[in-house]
Every structure is written in C-alpha cells, then in structure tokens.
Amino acid sequence: MRDTYRREINYLRVSVTDKCNLRCIYCLPPEGVKSIPHDEILRDEEFEAIVRAAALVGIRKIRLTGGEPLVRRGVEDLVRRFANIPGIDDITLTTNGILLPDHAAALKEAGVKRVNISLDTLKDDRYREVTRGGSLASAWKGIQAALDAGLHPVKLNTVVVRDFNDDEVESMARLTKKRPLHIRFIELMPIGTCNKWTEGRFVPAGEILDRINRRVGRLHPAKMAEGDGPAKYYRFEGALGTVGFITSMSEHFCENCNRLRLTSSGGLRPCLYDAREIDLKTPLRRGAGDREIADLIMEAVDLKPDRHHMDEGWTDKKRVMSQIGG
Numbered sequence: 204m205r206d207t208y209r210r211e212i213n214y215l216r217v218s219v220t221d222k223c224n225l226r227c228i229y230c231l232p233p234e235g236v237k238s239i240p241h242d243e244i245l246r247d248e249e250f251e252a253i254v255r256a257a258a259l260v261g262i263r264k265i266r267l268t269g270g271e272p273l274v275r276r277g278v279e280d281l282v283r284r285f286a287n288i289p290g291i292d293d294i295t296l297t298t299n300g301i302l303l304p305d306h307a308a309a310l311k312e313a314g315v316k317r318v319n320i321s322l323d324t325l326k327d328d329r330y331r332e333v334t335r336g337g338s339l340a341s342a343w344k345g346i347q348a349a350l351d352a353g354l355h356p357v358k359l360n361t362v363v364v365r366d367f368n369d370d371e372v373e374s375m376a377r378l379t380k381k382r383p384l385h386i387r388f389i390e391l392m393p394i395g396t397c398n399k400w401t402e403g404r405f406v407p408a409g410e411i412l413d414r415i416n417r418r419v420g421r422l423h424p425a426k427m428a429e430g431d432g433p434a435k436y437y438r439f440e441g442a443l444g445t446v447g448f449i450t451s452m453s454e455h456f457c458e459n460c461n462r463l464r465l466t467s468s469g470g471l472r473p474c475l476y477d478a479r480e481i482d483l484k485t486p487l488r489r490g491a492g493d494r495e496i497a498d499l500i501m502e503a504v505d506l507k508p509d510r511h512h513m514d515e516g517w518t519d520k521k522r523v524m525s526q527i528g529g
C-alpha cells in the first residue's frame with residue numbers, strides 16, 4: 204500500500220509490552236512510568252488479528268519491540284502466530300539481549316530471522332549507569348546466544364551520547380573487524396523523557412564517522428545482505444562485520460519511511476514522532492473483522508506525515524519511548 208507521498212508501506216513495528224527489565228536513562232524517567240493495566244495490553248490473538256489485517260493491505264515485515272519484548276510471557280508463541288500469517292515473510296526483534304540466552308534458539312525456531320541488540324557501552328560501570336543497574340556481562344551472553352542461534356546478521360544498536368560514550372566509538376567499531384557483528388551508531392532523539400541527562404549531548408553521525416576514519420582506519424561504503432533499513436553501512440577492509448549510522452536527526456530518511464508502529468495497547472501510530480494514534484483495540488474488542496481493521500490501518504497510512512518534526516521538540520505528553528516501542 205502507498206501513502207499520500209507515494210511511499211510503499213510494508214513494515215509494522217509491534218510493541219508487545221510496555222514493560223522493560225532495564226531503565227535506560229534516556230528512555231525512562233528515574234521514577235519509571237506507570238505500567239499500562241494488564242487488560243489494556245493486547246492479547247496474543249488480538250496482536251495476531253491486527254497483523255493478519257495488516258498483511259491484507261501489504262505489510263510484509265514485522266519487528267517485535269517494546270518495552271523489552273522478551274519480558275512478555277510466551278513471546279515465541281506470538282512469533283509463531285505471526286509466522287503463520289500468509290504474506291508475512293520477515294520477522295525480527297529488537298531487544299536489550301539480557302534474556303536472549305533463554306530465548307534465542309526458541310525464537311529462531313518460531314520464525315525470528317535476526318535480532319538487533321541495544322548496547323551503548325563496552326564498560327561495565329557505564330552500562331550499569333546508563334541502564335540503571337543492568338549487567339554488561341549478561342548483555343554479552345545475550346549477544347553470544349544470538350550468534351550461536353544463527354540469528355544473523357546480529358546488529359548492535361548504540362545511542363551515542365556526548366561525554367558518556369562518544370569516546371568508545373573507536374573500540375566499538377573495532378569489534379566489527381574480527382567478529383560478525385554489525386554496530387549501528389544511532390543519533391540521540393529528543394523523545395519521551397528528554398531529561399536533563401541528555402541535554403546538549405547530541406553527537407551527529409558525521410562526527411562519529413570522521414573520528415573512526417581518522418583514528419581506526421578507512422571505512423568503505425558497504426551493503427547489508429539482509430535487513431537493509433535506514434542505516435548507512437560501512438566496512439573496514441577485510442572485516443567480518445559492518446559499521447552503520449542511523450542519522451534520524453542530522454539527515455532524516457523520512458522520504459523512504461515504510462513503517463507504522465503498533466503500541467502494546469493497540470494504538471496505531473503513523474510516525475514515531477506523531478502523537479496521533481488510531482485505536483484498533485476498541486473496534487477489535489467489539490468484534491471488528493479483518494476488513495474493518497484493515498480499513499483503519501489504511502487510515503493510519505493516510506495520516507503519515509511527509510517527515511518527522513523532532514527538531515521542534517517532543518509534544519506527546521501521553522507517551523514515552525518504552526510505551527511506543529523504539
């Protein structure tokens with residue numbers, strides 16, 4: 204299906220829970236956020252019905268996210284339901300990796316093709332600080348579990364924050380030389396809890412690329428075999444992995460946007476940065492069929508703005524990132 208700007212929309216990001224087992228500083232306020240009541244969260248069969256309707260109008264790719272998708276009980280069953288829907292041919296997952304050792308093999312078996320794992324630092328103390336108590340060793344076990352389960356390519360998402368981890372971009376990039384890991388440096392977005400900690404700490408991707416080119420070695424433009432999204436990829440000569448950049452702020456890629464976002468409580472958002480949501484839960488719970496839901500999905504597609512307006516600040520007082528699904 205095409206939106207009003209002639210973009211092909213074929214990708215749905217599904218936040219399967221608002222709960223998370225970490226509390227990253229730039230994502231959640233220190234006091235946390237009030238959990239959405241259990242009965243407001245979509246049940247497996249409701250997620251399945253929405254994805255089935257979405258497939259009718261051209262959605263092909265699903266990414267499970269959250270919150271932390273692996274804290275949802277029975278997440279593999281949900282993946283299996285999605286994998287059985289005709290038309291859905293790509294299922295991926297974004298996770299902090301902590302629970303992957305217990306889930307990687309089962310997720311692969313259920314139909315997840317590959318994973319993105321968030322990893323902002325290679326230092327224990329910094330990991331504990333940014334995640335408010337998380338263990339870097341556990342995240343690494345998760346990364347290893349993803350590699351062992353064959354969830355390739357394993358991509359690592361690193362949000363770069365000035366004077367927190369910008370001095371690690373060289374060592375993170377170096378990881379890709381000997382290991383089949385694909386680091387993606389993500390520009391900090393002014394979303395949700397844009398709190399004091401992040402103020403003035405934006406680092407443009409161009410600066411990171413420059414720094415790596417000067418201090419580690421020449422990065423050459425590269426193509427990712429699978430899962431080419433908005434990142435621009437590079438590779439060191441002979442490296443097993445790649446180095447990518449997601450330039451949401453310095454050079455937005457909205458003209459190629461192909462996605463919609465479903466919140467765990469059934470709100471369909473046309474854009475991460477657009478507070479308008481089409482409520483799918485209410486019609487579903489009063490018995491709407493696939494065609495009616497598909498029509499509502501088309502309405503969300505029609506609402507897609509030409510581009511995000513993050514530079515104007517975050518105005519959605521109702522939601523933080525963990526509730527929308529990053």
Ligand code: SAM
Pocket residue numbers: 223229230268269270271272297298299319320321360362389390391392393394524525528529
């Ligand atoms: N819990 C999972 C995880 O850690 O990957 C999935 C949800 S998390 C919200 C998804 C991604 O959003 C993470 O890679 C996180 O770093 C990123 N993220 C959260 N807030 C962000 C912000 N303000 N700017 C850029 N990325 C952000």
